[in-house]
Amino acid sequence: MNISHHFDDATLMAYASGSLPQGMALLVACHLHWCSECRQRVQEAEAIGGSLLTQIAPLPLDSQALDQVLARLDLNDQDVLGDAMAEEVSAQILKPQVQIPGDIPPPLYHYLQKPLDQLPWKRLGYGAHQLDLHLGGPGATRLLRLAPGVSVPHHSHSGSELTLVLRGSYTDEFGRFAAGDVADLDGEAHHQPIVDTDQDCICLIATDAPLKFSGLMGRLVQPLIGL
Template sequence: MKISHHFDDATLMAYSAGSLPQGMALLVACHLHWCEQCRERTRETDAVGGAMLDSLTPAMLTDDALNAVLACLDEPEQEFSLSKAEPLADDHLPAPLAQVLGKPIDDLPWKRIGYGVRQLDLELDGPGATRLLRISPGVSVPHHTHSGNELTLILQGSYSDEMGRFCRGDVADLDGEVSHQPIVDTDEDCICLIATDAPLKFSGLMGRLVQPFIGL
């Protein structure tokens, strides 16, 4: 697998710091499963974070600090592993995503949201939304920009937009300054994992009309 598009430094720093929403953290973990370059960069951001912690002046604990820690132990465990360093064995789907889905891509309950476009809402906790999109050959997503951040990981197929061509394993790390219209450019479905922390902003009339129904 040749990966040409990677995360920016700020995203990997946020991942190392544990400050990403659950869906974005899942997406980063999935890309790391396939990408040695970003795994190495993440080891570096982990080291930077550790050095910053070592340089902090110790703070006094509050009287209820122990109770707060004990309360955290009662919280349910996350449903997926966010391994930052070790690649896992499954080459069909990234292991963290396979763990969440629990079944093959073709057996999922896809919901049609427009001509040639189906989606599956992963319904993860936290702000924003995390979805799988399955887009037919030759079909494009309506032209849009972003009111927040959007991360996209290509799981199958490819698409092209104003940023270039994105194939299996590539990620698009986008913010409100980017305006684009992805179009599937191969003869197979393009399947993407997409995590956003705010709704998209469709620029065309049709996109704005269908947005309430598709939930993007």
């Protein structure tokens, strides 16, 4: 995979510290599966976070702290947990090995459980289909499938928007994005992506706030497509 667009440092730092919303963290994990460069940068971010932790002055513990923790441990609960884990492990071993399609990173396949062409896509019109992953949280996490030549109305974002291309490609004001590439856009960015080959473009998109469409056309279609 020939990847030329990666995440900002701020996004990878937020991922490393566990502070991204669930959908965005999923999208980062998907790109990391394909991108050794960003995996390396996350390791560096974790090392920085770790060294910052060691510089925090330790606080003295309450003298009862150890007793309180021990009192909360219930050996019966541990047995139940142990049994549940053993069952889970044997279920994993007995599960037939699934062949995951090459255009779906395993963290995403965990949610989809189907090839991209067999998903229950919802038609939006204008050559666009989407599938909401319903992950909850402040923003949205969805798959968007755009037909060749289709462009998304010009828009900016009230928060951040992460996009990972799974199949096909598009071009916008920031360049050309093909499978494996990510677009890492903040609230200042305005863009109008257009699918630039004769193949559908399928992207995973995670936002932490609704989009803001700037043109009349965009404002008209926004309630319809629910972006």
